[in-house]
Amino acid sequence: MKENIIRVREEMAMHAAKSNREPEQVTLIAVSKKMPLEALEEAYGYGIRDFGENHVKELLQKQAHLPKDIRWHMIGHLQRNKVKQILPHAHMIHSIDSINLSDVVEHEAGKLGKNIECLLEINVAKEESKYGFLPEDIPHIIDRFSRYKRLKIVGLMTVAPFVDNPEDNREVFRKLKQLSVDIQGKNVDNMNMKFLSMGMSNDFGIAVEEGANMIRVGTSIFGHREY
Numbered sequence: 511m512k513e514n515i516i517r518v519r520e521e522m523a524m525h526a527a528k529s530n531r532e533p534e535q536v537t538l539i540a541v542s543k544k545m546p547l548e549a550l551e552e553a554y555g556y557g558i559r560d561f562g563e564n565h566v567k568e569l570l571q572k573q574a575h576l577p578k579d580i581r582w583h584m585i586g587h588l589q590r591n592k593v594k595q596i597l598p599h600a601h602m603i604h605s606i607d608s609i610n611l612s613d614v615v616e617h618e619a620g621k622l623g624k625n626i627e628c629l630l631e632i633n634v635a636k637e638e639s640k641y642g643f644l645p646e647d648i649p650h651i652i653d654r655f656s657r658y659k660r661l662k663i664v665g666l667m668t669v670a671p672f673v674d675n676p677e678d679n680r681e682v683f684r685k686l687k688q689l690s691v692d693i694q695g696k697n698v699d700n701m702n703m704k705f706l707s708m709g710m711s712n713d714f715g716i717a718v719e720e721g722a723n724m725i726r727v728g729t730s731i732f733g734h735r736e737y
């Protein structure tokens with residue numbers, strides 16, 4: 511695993527340089543779903559402090575056993591009835607994929623008295639099987655987010671299609687970046703486009719070139735998951 515992490519960091523740095531950025535400007539999130547505690551402990555030992563999980567229960571169980579300085583990222587589809595459970599434990603929610611969900615997050619965060627940073631998940635490639643807002647829906651719903659007091663929209667996230675050639679996703683990443691620039695240009699209260707969470711094991715290099723500053727990498731760090 512040590513070599514894996516070194517390799518991912520090197521590749522990240524190489525692609526960051528191509529887009530004239532420092533590697534420190536890109537956060538590597540180790541996606542540890544389905545991996546045992548020992549694997550997370552090992553990654554922690556090699557300096558990983560950001561972990562991504564896609565199930566609430568699994569995130570809470572792992573968090574209880576691991577050091578407190580880890581930032582936990584909720585990256586999977588979040589059910590409304592799980593919001594209350596996850597809120598005290600998540601550093602960031604990457605997967606705000608409906609107004610119904612964001613309303614519940616705002617409401618529960620208000621009850622807790624906690625501000626929570628969130629990303630809007632965008633289904634850039636318009637895949638039927640994927641969650642997320644369609645890019646063209648965003649201008650019509652932006653006002654809703656600007657009224658929130660506790661939920662802070664701090665960027666966008668996408669899960670790009672599964673492709674053999676990562677170059678095929680360059681256009682998807684470019685579109686997400688452009689959408690974030692468009693939103694930033696509207697100067698909406700309570701929204702800033704600080705983060706762009708895009709790129710996974712297969713295509714994070716291309717994503718970084720196109721402006722990603724959070725990449726979510728599972729397989730290239732931990733190896734293949736068993737289902």
Ligand SMILES: *Cc1c(COP(=O)(O)O)cnc(C)c1O
Nearest residue numbers: 541564585710711726727728729
């Ligand atoms: C599983 C997952 C990843 C990581 O995928 P890998 O191909 O293993 O790197 C990234 N983002 C999300 C939302 C995921 O569910």
